[in-house]
Amino acid sequence: MKITFVLPYTGLQGGVRVLAIYAERLQRRGHEVTAVSNPFTMPLRSKVKSVLVGRGWPTNPAGQSHFDRIDVPHTVLNKERPVVDADVPDADVVIATYYATAFGVQNLSRAKGAKAFFIQNHEADKRRRDADAAWRMPLHKIVISKWLLQLAQEEFGDKIVSLVPNSVDLEQFNAVERAKGAVPTVGILYSTSWMKGCRTALKALEKVAAVVPSLRVISFGAEKPGLDLRLPRYAEFHYRPPQNSLRDLYAKCDVWLCGSAREGFHLPPLEAMACRCPVVSTRVGGPLDIIEEGVNGHLVDIEDVDGLSQRLLQVLTLPQHDWKRMSDAAYDTANRFTWDDATDLFEKALELAIERDRRGDWSPRPMILA
Template sequence: METAGGCKSLVEIANTMHARGHETEFVIPYSSPVAYEVNCKVTRIPVPVLSKEYIPYGDIVLTNFYATFQPAYEAWPDQCVRFCQGFEPLWVKDKDFAVWTYSNDVPVISSSRWLDNQLFLYTGRRSTAIVPLGMSPYVFHPAEHPRPGHAEKVILYIARDPKLGYQLKGYDDFLKSMEILMQTYNGKFIVDMVCVESNLHLPGIPHRVIGPRTDREMAGLYRSADVFVSTSWYEGFGLPPLEAMACGTPVVTTNSGGVLEYAKHGYNVHMVEPKNPQAIAEGVREVLTQPLLTKKLMKAGKKSALNFTEDRFRQSIVTALEDIHKKRVNKKLGKKRWGFNWM
């Protein structure tokens, strides 16, 4: 499981179901590292590609990605549930196949209303439930003491390597926006760039490459920044901007879809259209040079973030899964067995 919001959400679901007394199993490829603490049973399949014979029975078999849906559906069609954290037909090459994985008579749980709208647009179906993700307010919260002002502004950015298939995260757009900012912003700034897969760089831009190992370290980076920037083309929900808002950091984000679940331009974020480096640069410059705007975004951002917590997500997702199971089969005594697969 890579270090990413989608994988983290799956672990939270599995751990929550395990804590509720359900027999829970996580199925992953043999070579995948376990980046998060998993409290339930973890099964590594002996091959790099998931196939139906390696999927154990579960009253619920939860699939998270279009590539894992077909083997799960072939193995246990009556037990399958799709957990949609990103609408793959928007960016994968085999678009028709990705649409097919949503077109079957299988319950879909979406993490935002925007995702539900994409589902309806492409398939004519609606989600069985919409369950927004959430952050931990015990980890992601404002600093106890105001950060002292300084001449060099800090811009925080999470980079994903476009060469590894993450073009939709907008790294090239961010690089171009920083080149524009160098020409239009009179003050000094430095980019703190969190690299997930590789050591990307920003040629000609003052920057530091950082690799936080825990959520608490990431929260510290949010709190130390003057602005957090997100440049995604598509996000099913988008946890990082929400985490930054919870830490009291002003956010400049593209309208990547799922962020609309909690983000509103001019109220709690500065929002621009995707794939527009000029607009991104102008948004960052406005936040860095307009103290009244910054304070407004910080105040509203902190308030909005409290509506999207991990506890609320866990409670809602468990309720959704249990409701799906109750509607499918007659009530049974004893524990239920829950299966999860990720690839």
């Protein structure tokens, strides 16, 4: 197949990493893959705020992106705008990868390919009106978690949907069997995005530290901690760590904490599991699909600070043999999610998009493909 990915921009975000993985793996399978994106831009107001809270002037060093690491042709448009026919090659299928890109993709001619929409989240903030409009377009939907599948079914009446769960690179993320550490250690992703729930996670950690004075926190993220969201003194922070060092960071943790308010999938909990780390998470996205309560981790309600702290303490104070049982279960869970399997499903989803376009079939049906 000739396949075109249309991205809003490229960078070091987790969603961009997923797109780069699929683009590279599809190319390895013999498909002709192209990526087209807008340039990365940040409003002046956001840049000034970054300075005021102590992070400095924000940069994306040398335009760093996960697409820099792969050999897939990538065109960056001259300015931020919807794609038009002249921007993309003729293809078998063209994929919108964000609600804002769906509007341009929807208006492309049929020569640019059957139209698909790869959905990694549902925007519920001020973008919701436009996001909902994109969901209602006659594009073949590919979603990454069961809650997005349910949303497509129940809210948008789109019954022909492909479910392609995110996965984990088990060559990159793995760890040997290990015991719980001598120093109680919790891992978190640092982010100022409200969706990531870092404030909730930090409040939970504060309660844990009051009970466990020796608590250590390991954190990493794509933005430096600032005055508006401080890390505690017992936290060590890694700014944009190299991909090949993430495994070691996960493997130092006794439990991984996700306090998110909203996620499409969210890869860090699954990556942590691959490194034999149990997970305590709010009920969002991927964690809902991968956590078996009390077996490989725990789930609590969104914004439930007390629930998160109690479950963290429960994991941190487990006897060694019980912690190892949970650690092994987390590892076993991660091994059920491979990118080879996910790419198989992604290929089938694109083939279905092409078939639906050929038939002109965009009517709802009680059909789910996974």
